[in-house]
Amino acid sequence: MLFEFDKIASEVGYKLLTSTITPRPIAWISTLGVNGVVNAAPFSFFNAMGHTPPTVAVGLVRDGMRGWKDTARNILDTGEFVVNLVSEPLAEAMNATSAGVGAEVSELGVAGLEAAASVHVRPPRIAAAPVAFECVMLSSVVTGPMQTIVIGRVVAAHIADAVVLDAERGHIDTPALGLIARMHGAGWYARSSDLFQLGRPKGGSGV
Template identity: 60%
Template structure:
């Protein structure tokens, strides 16, 4: 079956992409508006893009009601954000911040999620997430009506001590993090289990 993406309605394009590009890591992003209001929301159009410098890319879709989502507006206006990786233990809290509330509502306070100050950027970190990347925007590309892709540089990374095997060599106990990822369809997620390994050919 050939799908001409230019000829398909937007909702069908979305379904094809999200049903095939899986699993997708989740960027649970905190931002801060110019007036100081904090925002939190998860995004699964996300991944790391390189390490010299360490970069991430996040695709932020439009809000049907307001155009640019609060996360996009805040990053475009301040250039700062924090990406948290989502563990199975934090899944319900992450999902709570998907709530559709006005921009002046702090989703973190609304959901009762603990935060702590970041080290190098203004938006706070989610205290119970074992991995967080403090980021500054390198570039933003508006790819469609109110749809934006943000490329950010990670200025510092936080990893909970219990998951650091060897800090000097950068060894992390990845399976122990129990990160979840986004799958197909409405509300489907996956655990990071049932792993296998392949040796790279010489």
Template identity: 55%
Template sequence: MRFDLDRIDSGTVYKLMAATVVPRPIGWVTTLNREGRVNAAPYSFFNVMGDNPPVVALGILGDEKRGFKDTARNILDGAEFVVNLVPEVLAPQMNITAVDAPAGVDELELAGLSPAPCAYVKPPRIAESPVSFECVNHSTLVTGPFQALVVGRVLAIHIADAFVKDAARGHVDTPGLDLVGRGFGATYIRTRDTYEMARPTWATFKRP
């Protein structure tokens, strides 16, 4: 079946895309508003998009009632944000921070989480998260009514010492991080069920 997206309402379009592009990593984004209050919210339209310079992208949908979501508003205003990652043990707190709280409500405090200072940007990272990316706004495209595609340049990555296996080589204990991703609807996906597949080289490649 083909779905012609110009003829389908955006709620159904969302379902078609979010139910097929899985798993999606979750960027748990902390920002500051103009008054300096902390905002936190999860974004699963998130990924790493380059390493030179290191960039990440966030897809922030428009909100019918609020216009720009607080995260988009704060990044447009303040140009700085932190992307924290979500281990399974923090998934309930991450979910609390997705509440449609009025602007200015500190979702970190609401979820019983603590802010930790960053080296290069003003917004705090989430102390309990094992990985945090300090980012500045590289470029933001407004792709629709109050819908933004944010490209952030990553200035620093914090990784909890327990998960750094070899700092010089950049080796990380990925299974130990126990991160979760978003699936369809309200389902989440663990990163424990992995398998290995060696990448072919042309020199040794044999047609199956």
């Protein structure tokens, strides 16, 4: 069936995208507001976009009634953020930080999480996260009246010692991270434990 996005309601388009572009990695973003409150919230419009320099992109969506949510406003105001990755044991806490609390309330406290100081940016990382990327905003691209893409440069990564196989060569025990990803519909997630491997053709590129 053909769906032409300029002929369907935006909420239908959203469902088509999020139910087919799966699994999507989760950026559990921590930021620091101008009021000094630490904010944390999960975003699944996220991925790595390059490595020279190391770059990530996050899609921020504006709420029709409330405007920019705290995370988006903090990034746009300060230009700094931390992308924490979500392991399965942290799924409940991650979900708790998606609650609609006021800007004066830290979601870390709501979810019972501890913060850990970053090295190069002011927002702290989530201490329990197995991976955290300290980021500074390179640019933001307005893609519509209700959304903006933030492109960030990764300036440092914190990775749990237990999964670092060879620090000098950058070898990580990825399956041991136990990361989860966003799937379709409300509340559906995927584990990263069912894997298969394909040999890449000589001279190949892409994926």
